[in-house]
Amino acid sequence: MKNQxxxxxxxxxIGKMKTGKRNSISDVDGVKVGHFTLKDNNIQTGVTAILxxxxxxxxxxxxxxxxxxxxxxxxxxxxxxxxxxxxxxxIILTNTLGIGTAADALIEYMLEQNEDIGNTTGTVNPVxxxxxxxxxxxIRGKHIKKLHxxxxxxxxxxxxxxxxxxxxxxxxxxxLKGGIGTSSRILELGEEVFTIGxxxxxxxxxKENLIIDGVKIGKLIxxxxxxxxxxxxxxxxxxxxxxxxxxxxxxxxRIAKRAVVGLSRTGSYIGNGSGDVVIGFSxxxxxxxxxxxxxxxxxxxxxxxxxxxxxxxxEAVEEAILNSMVxxxxxxxxxxxxxxxxxxxxxxxxxxxx
Numbered sequence: 027m028k029n030q031x032x033x034x035x036x037x038x039x040i041g042k043m044k045t046g047k048r049n050s051i052s053d054v055d056g057v058k059v060g061h062f063t064l065k066d067n068n069i070q071t072g073v074t075a076i077l078x079x080x081x082x083x084x085x086x087x088x089x090x091x092x093x094x095x096x097x098x099x100x101x102x103x104x105x106x107x108x109x110x111x112x113x114x115x116x117i118i119l120t121n122t123l124g125i126g127t128a129a130d131a132l133i134e135y136m137l138e139q140n141e142d143i144g145n146t147t148g149t150v151n152p153v154x155x156x157x158x159x160x161x162x163x164x165i166r167g168k169h170i171k172k173l174h175x176x177x178x179x180x181x182x183x184x185x186x187x188x189x190x191x192x193x194x195x196x197x198x199x200x201x202l203k204g205g206i207g208t209s210s211r212i213l214e215l216g217e218e219v220f221t222i223g224x225x226x227x228x229x230x231x232x233k234e235n236l237i238i239d240g241v242k243i244g245k246l247i248x249x250x251x252x253x254x255x256x257x258x259x260x261x262x263x264x265x266x267x268x269x270x271x272x273x274x275x276x277x278x279x280r281i282a283k284r285a286v287v288g289l290s291r292t293g294s295y296i297g298n299g300s301g302d303v304v305i306g307f308s309x310x311x312x313x314x315x316x317x318x319x320x321x322x323x324x325x326x327x328x329x330x331x332x333x334x335x336x337x338x339x340x341e342a343v344e345e346a347i348l349n350s351m352v353x354x355x356x357x358x359x360x361x362x363x364x365x366x367x368x369x370x371x372x373x374x375x376x377x378x379x380x
Contacts, residue, residue: 027208028187033348036372038239040348041341046210049345051223052184053210054268056080056309059225060182061192061206062174068164070359073128074119074192074206075178076225076266078307084140084150085315087112089275090307093282095289099262099301102129103153107305111275112313115152116179117305119193119206119227119264122158124170129154131175147315155303157229157262159196162359189353194227196359198261199351200244200293201233203365207350211338213271215331220271222335224285224342228350230261230300235293236368238348244293247371262301263289265343271335272310272325282306284336288343 027048033040034049046053056079063072078088090113092104100122107113115136118128132152137143143150159165178192187206190197194205210223236244265285273281285304286296296302311324327335351368358364 027185030188030353031369032188033345033352040239040345041337043338043341044212046212046221046223048184049210050208051076051210051225051266051268054221054223054270054309057223057268058182058184059186060178060180061186062178062181063191063195064169064174065195068360069167069169070163070196070357071121071124071159071165071169072192072195073170073174073178074194074227075175075182076117077179077182078113078268079309082139083116084114084136084143087114087313087315088307088309089273089278089311089313090305091275091279091282093279093285093304093306095286095302095304096296096300098299099156099303100125101155101303103151106151107153113153113307114150117266118154118175118178120154120156120170121163121165121193121196122156123165123168125154125156127168127170127172128175131172134172135176135179153305155227155264155305157197157227157264157301159229161198161363162357162365163196164360188349190355190357194350194354197227197229198365199228199347200231200236202351203354203357203367204228205350205354207346207348207353209342209345209349211342213334213338215334220269222267222269222271222338222342224339224346225266226343226346226350227264228347230263230297230302231292231294235295237291237293250371250374260297260299265289265304267304267306267339268309270309271327273308273327274324277327277332278306278308280332281335281339284339285343287340288347291344292347
């Protein structure tokens with residue numbers, strides 16, 4: 027999107043399912059994404075906001091789940107998500123030491139939108155996810171400010187940049203440049219058509235393990251440029267899954283668990299120091315904050331069709347990760363530390379072997 031060169035522009039197609047119009051999480055109707063990016067020498071960081079729909083999310087919550095692949099992370103808000111099965115705020119992504127500021131800003135945003143919060147009704151559960159960008163970013167400087175969260179939410183749109191933008195600005199992936207990536211898949215089931223979209227913030231893995239569509243590209247990249255170094259298989263990834271499939275929370279959890287398939291297909295071994303977190307939500311079966319009915323009608327997906335949803339989630343996550351790397355430009359940050367773009371290696375011929 028935004029006229030960026032993505033994975034498919036190199037002739038590489040992940041999986042066999044169709045993508046949505048934008049091949050993006052925003053192919054799920056109502057979902058928007060916004061960024062605010064900080065890039066100035068040692069400061070390489072930012073904020074990304076995901077809006078599940080265009081209305082008042084506190085008043086009209088979306089059914090949601092979290093799934094922890096490996097729990098070396100500081101994501102906020104998952105306790106209530108898992109207990110109540112809903113999300114009631116935008117989802118904010120940022121760096122590890124920015125989560126306090128992000129949560130405070132998100133709470134302030136929600137209070138401005140809802141005068142009843144903490145007054146005539148209860149409080150609010152901010153959802154903030156993080157990865158550690160300290161290799162490229164002066165993370166100790168705590169450069170994330172409230173204004174940046176407000177701006178990321180304000181900038182949310184169906185078309186948005188990928189790569190070294192927003193919260194992905196300082197991220198590293200597979201010893202190369204990581205960041206924000208997205209992809210989607212279409213489920214055609216008889217006369218019904220559904221969409222699953224994925225957005226990732228990639229910050230994991232060792233370069234030598236990188237796999238693109240089954241080909242061990244990482245070792246080839248090392249041969250092309252031996253100035254890069256492999257690093258260790260550690261780091262983190264945040265995976266956001268959105269869908270318009272009518273799902274129960276149990277069904278949504280099952281789909282979220284399949285995100286690890288897409289992650290592993292890129293070469294991750296889910297290292298000990300990795301914070302790998304999945305948050306999934308459905309834009310249908312919304313839950314009203316003010317509900318007087320004793321029973322609420324909820325649609326449920328046919329369990330016999332779940333295999334298609336599993337494949338869609340896995341394919342979308344795999345391609346989103348690769349888009350996050352292909353779209354990210356080479357970045358020099360803190361102390362002159364450098365992460366090279368996968369896209370540049372693809373242009374040099376690494377994609378020819380795939």
